[in-house]
Amino acid sequence: MDETDVEQVTLALLDAANDKDSEVQEQVRKSMLTLGKQQPDRVLAMCQDYLLKHPKLVVSHRVVILQTIELIASCRIDDICSTRIKSIISLASDEMTRSKEVIPDWQQAASNILVAVGNKHINDIMEEILTKFQPGVLPHFFVVQTLANLSISNVYGMVPFLNAILGTMLPMLSMAKQDNMKWVFSSALCHFSDSILEYLANLDKAPDPTVRKDTFSSEIYAAFDILFSNWLQSRESKLRLTVAEAVGSMCHLMASDKLEEQIPKLIPAILSLYKKNNEHYVISKSLCQVLDASVNMGSRVLETQLDSLLFALHQQVSAPTDYNNPPTVKNHNEVLRCFSLLANSFPDRLVMFVLQKLENSNERSRMGSLAVLRHLINSTTSTMETKKLLILASIRQPMADHSNKVKKRVVQVISAMAHHGYLELEGGELLVRFIVQHCALPDTYQRGERPTDPEEVTNEALRAMCDSTLHLLTTTVGRLADVLWPKLLYYLTPAQYSNATTPLCKSLIVLGNKKKNNQEPSFNIDFTQEVNLPSPQTLMIRLLVNAAFPFNSRGHGAPSLSVLEVLSTNIHPKTEILWEKEIPPLLSILEESTEQSLDKKYWDEKLLKLLSKTLATIADDKWVCQLAAEATRYLSTYNNSLEEKSFLYRCIGVTLQQCFNKEVVKKQLQEILLTARHNDAVEREGVAMGIGLCANSHLEGTLAKLDEFGKSDAFKKSPSIFNLLKDRNDVEVEKVKSTLILCYGQVALNAPPETILHRIDQDILRCISKHFNTKDLTMKLSLIQSVGLIGIAISECVKKQGYIFSRKQELINVMLDFIKAEPADSLRTPVRHLVMTTCANLMPLDPALSENESFDLLKVCVNSVFSLPPETHTPEKTKEEEILDPKQRKALYKDTLAALQELLKSVLAKDPTPDGLQSVFKHIESWLSSGQDHERERAVTATAHILAYYLDNLTVKNMVSFHNLGALLGRLSPRCSDPHPAVRAAAVDCIYTLLYIQLRYEGFSLDYKDEGVDGLLPLKDRLQNPDHSILYKTCSDLTKVMSKRLPQQQLTTLVFMLFEGLVDSQTNCCRASSVILNTLLKNRGGGMQELVPEMLEVLHVRLQSITEEQVRVAVGQTVLILASQHLQTVINTLVNQPLPYDSWTSEMWMALGADPIVANQIIEMVMEKLVVMAPYVDKKESMIRGGTTKVATNQPLAMTCGLKELLLNGQSQEPAVSLFPQLFSCLTVRLGASVGVSAPRDSNTKHTAAVHVAGVAADALRILLARAQLDEVMKRLDEDNAWDAMREPNTHITGVTLLARAMAKHAGPRLPAIVECLCPSLNNIYECQRITVTAFFSELLNHHVVTELMLIDVLMNNMMERISDPCCTVRMLAVRGLGNIAVGSPEKVNKYAKELLAAMSSGMEEKDDPGKLITLEAMSGLSKVLLYLDKKNVHLLVVYIFMKIKPFLESENDEIRCASIHLMGNLSKFGSGEPVFKDQIHNVLVSLLLHLVDPNPHVVKACKYAMRVCAPVVGSEQITTMFQNHLHDDKSLHYGEFINDLTKYLIQDFPGMLNFYHISVIQFFKSNWPEVRAGAAMFIGFLLGNLQEEHLSHLNMGTITKGLVMLLQDPDPVVRVKAAEAMGHFH
16 A cells, blocks of 8 residues: 555544544544554654644644554554654653643643653663753653653662662752642652552562662652651642652651651641641551551650540541542541551550540540440450450440430440450440340331431431341350340340340340250259349230230230240240140241231230130149239339230239139239229220139129229229329229229120129129219210120020010110210211110110110111211311321221111011011111212111111011012112112112012012022122123113012002102212113003103203213114104204214214114115215315315215214114125215315304314224224224324325225225225216225235236226326326236236336336326336246346436435335346346445445335345355345344455455446445445445455555545544544555
């Protein structure tokens, strides 16, 4: 290659080195580097020349070139001749020092060259640099900088020069006046010291092993003196830091005596820097080096500096460490290293200092001291051994600190101490307590809140840390086992540690199991010796109560049970076998449960059973009595968690059952009653349950104790009460009475049935009835509950013995008074549900109530419950009452409604007859049609319950009639469709039950199953989520069953009620009423014809207000009857309705489709009219603008709208199918005539009707296809969005094409009739209709089905005729259709060869073709046809067609480019073996290759195709293989690699054509597309890169160079990048 070409290219690259685009810059550098690596001397020479010739080049440009020199020198340092090296050194030195000012980027780049070269040629570099480093003259900043960098990058080369350099440098230091010079000298001294130290540390590798530290000591000291004495005090902080860093590095090289002498001044000076600078890391690092050097030489003066050192270091270690800011972390670690260094020399002083600092309560200071302490414990084990007790004593103060940040550090220190044997020492248990205390911390934040201070240590974080520390101590520090076991048990019982229970238990389980498995004697605990531990009884009771609330305190239930199992023999030797059997199943229950899913009642019973079994197994009365006493004493610890306390009362009750010492029982009952906090409801309940359980074994004693307590001073409002109740002077007497009342109820419930009955009247009721007139809510609730419990107790006993309960009515009246006193508009208390439950419990007892008593009871209860607001309603807050939370409110509502149902059943049970049922139902009836959902739901649910109960308990003695059936059905049947799902389901239940009741009354046996009635039950599921069809079926089925079972005389009432139901407040019920009505009318509507006019009038008005679909449909069915008698009149009326039709009219039309005969008549009438009536008229837009608009004519549009609605009716299928070809053709042509047509104006309002004219026709056509069940056609059209396309003018043809395609593929057999119907329209005067039909036929030719159906000739003849149509679009579609034959019926192509070629040729030359659309169709059509034409038909035309195509290859129009390339590919098979064709292919090969990166993906695809099929013609096997392997449509192409390989084969196989190729490529340098220009640059680049010397003569390098230089200035950066890359191949 010509030298000048390379130079021209290199020059262009040098010019472009400062391109504004970073990617171009990067590629220019790469290319220069590539050229430089190939020809380092030449390129370096050019770079030098360039810099010399352009002394005024901008700095950034010079920098790029200098950086390039540096890179080439680094890579090829061994291949560059020495003269070049010297000239580069001289250039770099000159560039670096030319400007006396410091210009960092430029001079740094030059300096880097010297450092790069210096790695190999240190002597040459030093020779050059030292000329600029003369004694007595202050050197250039970058000269010093270069020396410093060289000393780091080439240690072994530089250290031998350093003595001389230092000698020259020392006098310069005093000359440096500017900060930047002082900075660079300091930095250099720092680097020099570091490299000397590295040299000395690796003497075995050094070239001169005789070098010693003292070689440099005096010079280093002299420099140190200046830096330390003068520069360290500079005002410039950057300088101060660098000086400090240098001083630190220099210390190690100073003579020991000199260093010793300097320490008293040096250390204070460094420490003083902390105050002046923010970057402390460098200072700490320097200080660490000074201390290291001092300690290594055994300095004696260091001790004098200790106080100030410790003070400053402590300040540093207390500074906050930010892990997002690495220097603060590095500083912290350096400071800790300083402490370690000092600890080795002055352990006592250091420890005393840290421990004294711990006393300072400042948070930061403490955290710092603790960090040091932890570091010392971990890092200097031996020196700390003697200080352990001292440290243990001192850590107590920070343990009392309130800050969580301090506590976190304390925990870290404790963890370190544990691993080094501190915790076994005296005082170690305090540290364990500290950890446990913090395992028990409460949460700082509620769920969802977040701390604002990022450094904050939340309670949660600290607690988690303590949890894991306790776990670690248990599992990893073996010697701690005896410190932790059994002492951790102490923390299980005090309430303040309750949140730590879970981690404590886990540790105890690990420790206990380990000791148990290893059979260590220390596993057995002697509770008499371990005085601090709780007793076995207290432990057991605590763990049981924990287990009862397994998800509290971070899930302490399972761990508590597991600890109980581990401790078994320690609690009592007899428990082991029992607990091993009983506890694991309990743990399994917990494993499978969540807080929500656990059945609390069942769980509590399991635990109480476990307690009972345990006590029975222990069988030691003394132990049990002690348990009772301790459990009672333990009650007060639960004063803040009353649910737990309540459970403990029950445990005490169970314990007292097993206690045989009556005195102990009496004493414990007395203690319970006196110490209970009676003010709290939960506690009162708990006390009562406990005492009730006790009564199971000790009835007499318990009743006696309650009696005695009732007479005690507790109930006299005298001062002695206060002493008796242990100063609980806030207790109200009513609350104590409430407890007592509840106790009596629980005693009645729990006492043995055989002994309790005679005690109820004489003891229990006597004691509670005196409180019946109370106004106190608490006492009311207690009374209600107790009376209910007594009722249950009596019922249980009565099963075994008869009993008349004389006080029943008195108790019921008391209860009702309680309900009446409740506020009607809110549910705040459980009074209602407790009263009703109690009344239901009392109802079965004799004597029975009178009718009036029953009436009052029901009226009060039903109205009191049904009138309540809905459960979700939030009541206003009153002064004295708290608002219930939603969960409580939900439970209260549920209980209240359930209690009412039970009460209604208990009343009905007393009189199970139709009259009895009516007497209950009359209280509910009025609520069934309430406007409130919740009231209807309550009423219908209650009805369902009582009817079901009635049926279950029905015994028909004689043939009575069920006279309420009609009224009940009338009320309930519309509710089957109530908007509220619960009402619907319950209503079906009601009707089902009612009809079965009727069957029983008709005399059917108990086990008789009526198929019709049983069919109602499955309806409930269908009503869950009802759509209209399901609802219709359901109501219809219901009606059939009802009308079958309903006596004739009740039918009128029912129909009357259902008419009323049409305007029910609930629209769903209107729907049901209409459906039920329709079904009745179908069966019995014959005699109602005289009402038709009146009905139509009503329907007309009603339809306006009825919004429900099914009601409208039902009304529509009536209309259909009319239409079958007066068709013409109905149609005329409907056609004249204003457009667009309102929903009423649409419904009417749709209803007409329900009768196939009527529908058939209407369809034929509409088609006839559409053929003869003009589809639109042209109206002038305005007088001024001119121009016309197509406006639809009214009648055809109205008929199309009506037809659309009619076809919507599924029943219209039969007529639609029978008239399908005519109707399909009619609507397709109508659609063509409607596209782009406006709707007419309304004659009344003068506004244009809001109708999309083409949309209506398209919708009608779409519905027709659905009716004809052409599902596949529909599916395909929907997927392709064809309907939207057909409606709009600009996409109409596409839409029609999609329609034809779908019909051809999925409805072939229907086509002959359709084609026949469509043909006449091709000669239509309306252009729009010709376009639609031509488009349809054109697409049909794409499918073979037309040949199979023998339609091909008809269609081809039609297309030939259309070729000369006056309309351009029709001509285009005709050309398209002719081309399509090649796809649809390729075997027919040669039959029509002559006509096809003529049509396509004329198409390519079409003059009247504004968008080149006909040309495009002709080319793509020819492409398709060529695949099947015989060679003889085409042979002579190949080159002619080729020549016609070639101009289109570079067309601006993407589609034409694409089509022409494709066509060229298809021509290839006709030219194979023809030399003239091969030449043509080579002619366009470059164009095809470059369009592989065309911006249009379709063009790329076409190129790949054309090249694949032309590959065999090219005349090179390798290229053929390559094209066929790499150019696949679906594979992505790595263009660079592809072109690279291709150029190799072109060079190899067609050396003679290289000249032609590269000339062709260069022409594309001026292409319009940047991608193609970039591709051309790549092509040339690879061509050059792969060319051997001998072929270079084929290329015009001058033109190439010129072209690439031009591309390097292209506006598009992508092109510039590729041009630069190509230039990299000039070597």
